[in-house]
Amino acid sequence: MENNNKKLVETLTRGRNSAMRLQKLLRRKVHDDGLVSIDDLVMEISRSFSGSLLVLNSCNSGKFCGVPVNSHVGSFDRLPEVYSGNGVKNPAHTTKERRGSYKRRKTIDSWIEVSERMEDGHAWRKYGQKKILDSKFPRCYFRCTHKYIHGCKALKQVQKLEDESNKFHITYFGSHTCQSTPNTSMALDNDFINHGYLPSSPSTITSIQIEPFFKQEDNQSCNDAQSSSPPLLWKEILVDDLDIFKKDDVLTAIPFDYNTLVF
DNA sequence: TTAATTTGACCCAA
DNA sequence: TTGGGTCAAATTAA
Numbered sequence: 578m579e580n581n582n583k584k585l586v587e588t589l590t591r592g593r594n595s596a597m598r599l600q601k602l603l604r605r606k607v608h609d610d611g612l613v614s615i616d617d618l619v620m621e622i623s624r625s626f627s628g629s630l631l632v633l634n635s636c637n638s639g640k641f642c643g644v645p646v647n648s649h650v651g652s653f654d655r656l657p658e659v660y661s662g663n664g665v666k667n668p669a670h671t672t673k674e675r676r677g678s679y680k681r682r683k684t685i686d687s688w689i690e691v692s693e694r695m696e697d698g699h700a701w702r703k704y705g706q707k708k709i710l711d712s713k714f715p716r717c718y719f720r721c722t723h724k725y726i727h728g729c730k731a732l733k734q735v736q737k738l739e740d741e742s743n744k745f746h747i748t749y750f751g752s753h754t755c756q757s758t759p760n761t762s763m764a765l766d767n768d769f770i771n772h773g774y775l776p777s778s779p780s781t782i783t784s785i786q787i788e789p790f791f792k793q794e795d796n797q798s799c800n801d802a803q804s805s806s807p808p809l810l811w812k813e814i815l816v817d818d819l820d821i822f823k824k825d826d827v828l829t830a831i832p833f834d835y836n837t838l839v840f
Numbered sequence: 841t842t843a844a845t846t847t848g849a850c851c852c853a854a
Numbered sequence: 855t856t857g858g859g860t861c862a863a864a865t866t867a868a
Contacts, residue, residue: 702843702844702845703844703845703846704845704859704860704861704862705846705847705859705860705861706845706846706847707857707858707859707860709857709858710856710857710858716858716859718859718860720860722844734859
C-alpha cells in the first residue's frame with residue numbers, strides 16, 4: 578500500500594510538472610480557444626494533480642480518511658440472509674436457529690472516513706452499540722434504513738476518536754443499492770453543500786463548509802453528532818480533484834485546504 | 841400506532 | 855477464551 582502510494586505520488590507529480598511545462602509552451606503560441614483559455618484548462622489539470630497529491634500526502638501522514646480500507650477486521654455478509662428483499666421475514670428460519678451465523682466482515686468494499694459529522698445524506702438505522710476494548714467511546718453500528726425494503730446492504734460503524742474529541746472514525750461497508758441517493762434533494766440544496774457534503778456529479782463548488790458539531794457535555798453517545806455549531810468555511814475546491822474518493826456514488830466529504838496547494 | 845433506539849444476549853472468528 | 859458484530863425484545867419518541 579505504501580509502495581503504491583509512493584508510485585502514485587511520483588506519477589501525479591510527473592503529470593503535474595508536465596502540465597505546467599505544457600502550459601509554458603502553449604503560452605507562446607495560442608492564448609484562447611474562444612470558450613475556455615488554455616491556461617485555465619492546464620491550470621485545472623494542474624489543480625487536479627495537486628489536489629490528489631495533497632490528499633495522498635494527508636493519507637500518508639495518517640491524518641485522514643476517505644481511502645479504501647484493507648486492514649479492517651470484523652464480520653460482514655452474514656449468512657444466510659434472514660429477510661427477503663421485500664422486507665418479509667423468511668418463516669423457514671427462526672431467529673434462534675439463525676443467530677450467530679455470521680461471517681467476518683470482508684475488507685473489500687469498505688472505507689474509512691474521519692469526519693466531524695456522522696451524517697452523510699443517507700438514512701441509517703442504528704442496530705447496535707458496543708463498548709470496544711481499550712476505547713473510551715462505544716462503537717455504534719448502523720445499517721441502511723432501506724435494508725429490508727430495497728435489500729440495501731450498506732453498513733457503517735461510527736466511533737468517536739479519543740484524541741480529536743469532536744471527530745468520528747466512520748467505517749463504511751458496502752455501497753447503497755437502495756434507491757435513496759445521498760439526499761438527492763439535499764444534494765442540490767446549498768444548505769446541504771454548506772454542511773460539508775459534495776454533490777454526486779463532478780462540478781465546481783465554492784465555499785464548502787463543514788460543521789464541527791459535537792456536543793462536549795455528553796460524548797458517550799454516537800448520536801450527539803446531530804447537533805450543530807457555526808460552520809468552518811472551506812476554501813474553493815474542484816470536486817473533480819476529489820474524484821478518487823467517490824465510491825459507488827457515496828461521497829466522502831474531505832476537508833480540503835486549497836491554500837496549501839502549490840501550483 | 842408505528843418507527844427508531846437501547847441494550848443484553850447470542851454467536852463466531854481469532 | 856475473548857472481542858466484536860448482530861439480533862431482537864423492551865423501551866422511547868414521533
